[in-house]
Amino acid sequence: MEHYPIVLALSRAALQTPNTAVENHLRRLIKALEKDGQAEQADGLNKLVRNTGKSVAIQPSRVVLSLAAMGGEMLTPSVKPPVDKETSAPLAEIVFPSETLDAHPIFEExxxxxxxxxxxxxxxxxxxKGSGINPALALMLFGAPGTGKTFLAHHIARELNYPLVVAKLDGLISSFLGTTARNISNLFAFANRYKCILLLDEFDAVAKLRDDPNELGELKRVVNTLLQCLDTRNNIGFTISITNHEALLDPAIWRRFDIRIEIPKPIHQTREQILLRNLPKNLKLKKSQINFLTWITDGYSGSDIAKLSNFIKRKIAIQGSKFDFFETVRSYIILSAKDQENNRRQAVIGRPEELAIELNRDPEHSMSQEALAELFGKAQSTISRWLKSEKKHKE
Ligand SMILES: Nc1ncnc2c1ncn2[C@@H]1O[C@H](COP(=O)(O)OP(=O)(O)OP(=O)(O)O)[C@@H](O)[C@H]1O
Ligand SMILES: [Mg+2]
Incomplete structure (x- = not known):
């Protein structure tokens, strides 16, 4: 279909508030596209309709009169980022797409x-832009620590083949009066000059300052500068901001971001995928062992899962054929005290009989006696005995 991106953007705008008539028309269009063999486009629209009303707040493109296409000079490795005038600390680091790993974070469907x-x-x-539609260029990513927000920003830049101008907030925030606001202006002026994505990671550090009673005056000015800079940038280039503390953000700043995506902790299917990606391919885990790992990692972020996987890799490297899966997981749980306090943790540290019953009655995993026998390396009759004696024990 000609002008598909425009149709997609219009559809997203129309579905911002769920509307049955629009959805029905879109379904007709999807069917027509499928009939014409335009499967990819049909699929794109289908995803949009399916996601209507979901918590991910992908907002519509803003239609404005501007016809200026995405401009800017090319950034090359010889271009130096701006620096703080007092300390000479760089205000940003430039990351080129070729320097980013060819990987993407794993999220639910x-x-x-x-x-x-x-x-x-x-x-x-x-x-x-050529069609007079100015798309939403500012994206806010928020959510719990370690869930893949920074990873996602790098992935987006790689996909678009744009360099990332990563603001260095420690260099940006100065103790000299007036300098922080000037640094912010200089940083935005630099980003606006080049074809790039401006990444403001841990964004709350600057954005929250306005309400801090100890930092009035100067900081109010900083946030106001930031608001002005964001307004100008919204018509010029891509900005991605990231925060773990969205509640601390100034509402005026929040409103500058047309697209806001909450990155949650992974659900169990996603945890399984992250585990399988991070664990060594030659480990050949049994189904019951993978199931056990997804169970014990409930409440973990992607980053926590990567840490557990690295621990397992280290043990395999040291122990070789003596590697014991279950003991390794148990020692990781003991060594990572306070990381993830949940009763699953206690069950792994405790008696195997108790753990078996927990795994058996878990509604999501519900491991059969056969699977438990595989996991614990015991006969099924032993597991059956454990489960019966535990049930009695609990009565
Ligand atoms: N969704 C995910 N899929 C795959 N790996 C992930 C995911 N989330 C986190 N990871 C792993 O954890 C590492 C750290 O993730 P990242 O730095 O992107 O988290 P973050 O959300 O930015 O955390 P913070 O809020 O603490 O800055 C990644 O490099 C990756 O190895
Ligand atoms: Mg991060």
Whole structure:
């Protein structure tokens, strides 16, 4: 279909508030596209309709009169980022797409689909602008620590083949009066000059200052400068901001971001995928062992899962054929005290009989006696005895 990106953007705008009539028309369009063999486009629209009303707040493109296409000079490794005038500390670090790992964070299906749809819009920015539609260029990522927000920002930049200008907030915030606001202006002026994505990671450090009673005056000015800079940038280039503390953000700043995506902790299917990606391919875990790992990692972030996987890798490297899966997981749980306090943790540290019953009655995993026998390396009759004696013990 000609002008597909525009249709996609319009559809997203129309579905911002769920609307059955629009959804029905879109379903007709999807069917027509499928009939014409335009499977990819049909799939894109289908994802959009499926995600209507979901918590991921991908907002519509803003239609404005501007016809200026995405401009800016090319950033090359010889271009130096701006520096703080007093300390000479760089205000940003530039990361080129070739320096980013060719990997993407793993998210659950609906979130991935929404991110793909945003990427499609951003990849077609010139087409949209050429048609008089100015797309939403500012994205806010928020959510718990270690869930893959920074990873996602780097992935987006790589997909778009844009360099990332990563603001260094420690260099940006100065103890000299007036300097922080000037640094922010200089940073934005630099980003606006080049074709790039401006990444403001741990964004709350600057944005929250306005309400801090100890830091009035000067800091109010900093936030106001930031607001002005964001307003100008919104018509010029991509900005991605990241925070773990969205509640601390100034509402005025929050409103500057048309697209806001909450990155949650992974659900169990996602945890399984992250584990399988991080664990050595030649480990050949049994189904019951993978199931056990996804169970014990409930409440873990992607980063916590990567840490557990690294621990397992280290043990394999040291112990070789003597590697004991169950003992390794148990010692990790003991060594990572306070990281993830849940009763699953206690069950792993405690008696195997108790752990078996927990795994057996868990509604999501519900491990059969056969699976438990495989996991514990025991006969099924032993597991059956454990379960019966535990049930009695509990009565
Ligand atoms: N969703 C995910 N899929 C795959 N790996 C992940 C995911 N989330 C986190 N990880 C792993 O954890 C590491 C750290 O993630 P990242 O730095 O992106 O988290 P973050 O959300 O930015 O955390 P913070 O809020 O603490 O800055 C990644 O490099 C990756 O190895
Ligand atoms: Mg981060």
């Amino acid at each position: 609906n979130l991935s689909a929404s991110i793909d749809s945003l990427l499609e819009e951003w990849k077609n920015i010139d087409k949209l």
